[in-house]
Amino acid sequence: MLYASRHRDVINLYHQFLESQWWTRHQLEDLQSQKLQSLVKHAYNNVPYYRELMIEHGLRAADINCPGDLQKLPVTKKSSMKSAVRNGKALAADFNKHRSHVSYSSGSTGSSLRLHRGKEAQVIVAALQHRFFNWAGFGLSELLPRRARLWGRPSYSSLAKEIMKKARRFLNNTYEFNTHGWTEDDYLACATRLRQMEPDLIRGYAFALYLLAKISAQHGITDIRPRAVITTAQTLYSDWREEIGRSFSRPVFDQYGGSECHMVACECDTHECYHVQDEHVIVELLPSDEIPSNYRKIIVTDLDNYAQPFIRYEIEDLAEPFYGECSCGRCLTTMKAIVGRSQDIIRSRDGRIFSVHIMNLRVFEGIEQFQVIQESLDRIRVKIVASDRFNSRDRMNVQKRLDSIFSDCFSLDVEYVKNIPPSKSGKAKIMISNLNKI
Numbered sequence: 001m002l003y004a005s006r007h008r009d010v011i012n013l014y015h016q017f018l019e020s021q022w023w024t025r026h027q028l029e030d031l032q033s034q035k036l037q038s039l040v041k042h043a044y045n046n047v048p049y050y051r052e053l054m055i056e057h058g059l060r061a062a063d064i065n066c067p068g069d070l071q072k073l074p075v076t077k078k079s080s081m082k083s084a085v086r087n088g089k090a091l092a093a094d095f096n097k098h099r100s101h102v103s104y105s106s107g108s109t110g111s112s113l114r115l116h117r118g119k120e121a122q123v124i125v126a127a128l129q130h131r132f133f134n135w136a137g138f139g140l141s142e143l144l145p146r147r148a149r150l151w152g153r154p155s156y157s158s159l160a161k162e163i164m165k166k167a168r169r170f171l172n173n174t175y176e177f178n179t180h181g182w183t184e185d186d187y188l189a190c191a192t193r194l195r196q197m198e199p200d201l202i203r204g205y206a207f208a209l210y211l212l213a214k215i216s217a218q219h220g221i222t223d224i225r226p227r228a229v230i231t232t233a234q235t236l237y238s239d240w241r242e243e244i245g246r247s248f249s250r251p252v253f254d255q256y257g258g259s260e261c262h263m264v265a266c267e268c269d270t271h272e273c274y275h276v277q278d279e280h281v282i283v284e285l286l287p288s289d290e291i292p293s294n295y296r297k298i299i300v301t302d303l304d305n306y307a308q309p310f311i312r313y314e315i316e317d318l319a320e321p322f323y324g325e326c327s328c329g330r331c332l333t334t335m336k337a338i339v340g341r342s343q344d345i346i347r348s349r350d351g352r353i354f355s356v357h358i359m360n361l362r363v364f365e366g367i368e369q370f371q372v373i374q375e376s377l378d379r380i381r382v383k384i385v386a387s388d389r390f391n392s393r394d395r396m397n398v399q400k401r402l403d404s405i406f407s408d409c410f411s412l413d414v415e416y417v418k419n420i421p422p423s424k425s426g427k428a429k430i431m432i433s434n435l436n437k438i
Helices: 008-020 025-046 048-056 067-072 078-086 119-135 159-171 184-197 206-218 238-248 392-406
Strands: 101-104 114-117 147-151 174-178 201-205 228-232 252-256 265-267 274-276 281-286 296-302 313-321 334-341 345-347 353-355 367-374 379-386 411-416 431-433
Touching (some): 008 119, 025 048, 067 281, 174 184, 201 206, 206 238, 238 252, 392 411
Parallel strands (some): 147 174, 228 252, 367 431
Antiparallel strands (some): 101 114, 252 265, 265 274, 274 334, 313 334, 367 379
């Protein structure tokens, strides 16, 4: 986060967002419409990619007045945005005016994307982040809880940028652990450090927190007691959530966003669903024949980034819709669950679709980690990391489960390995398709 928690604009917006979370649906949509009109007008006048896209489809800025009008525009895929970046058409002509901050996407879907985020968007994200901390139990006077952050991505920043990052972390009362390439001993050392520092909040990659929780429990470390635990950056699977919650004796709050658009949706304290941050983004959930019928593609419009707008952008993640209202009483748009990347889907030659959620191999106590790799339309390889508790009967039962799921449509290779390295982004991939991406 670029701006410190005590930044005046962050605090002012934080208090505004504490009020707007209780607005009616009509009030929220009015705000979205006002911000959308301003954003589209700016993009048409200043961003070559969107001006050309709108002209190509016979549209003017005045044609997009409310969230429903976004359907007049085609969805922008990641490949199109990368092309626009390469051709110098993605940035606003006046992007310097917006004091943009440069970052890069994780590259978890193949290659990284250079990103610019304007000052206003950064401040809004910071304020919404603190509203989320409020949902997790931190009150109005607690903008700076002592935080431990477990990240897992290698850093390629210059020395000067690393110094700036450390300064920001200090201002935000945050201690960071970079778990990239960690061994079990590293996680144990981290657990020891957390016992000493007694953080109020532990936040980080879902898989890193899962491993920390699991390894701590295996070594009898049961006295790490933050007031809240927040997972982010990758899909939080149900067994990971249970392990983390059990180890730290706290409910887990999950946060969803992307490198291109931060703070898209978060869980409130009911944990019934994810609340879209409607004051900041418009989210569309679109069905597709390429994914299971109960899933939707997530399409995001960032209402605040004027340096490099993302309008009707396919973020390449999938969600499960939420039908009903959250008992918390907020009228913010909802999603039932974040179910993974669009690449976390495999297909058979006869057109059947399988998602990672059908696997659940960790019901076998001795399985530490697994990964499913689709080599072709006819072949799947499954990697499994097993502990000493895993025996021949378990191996036979795992084979039976895999055969029951895949044997009638794939040739199946099961490989037992010592470890499964994370992707370049530092994230654990459970399902990988080497075929063409969605």
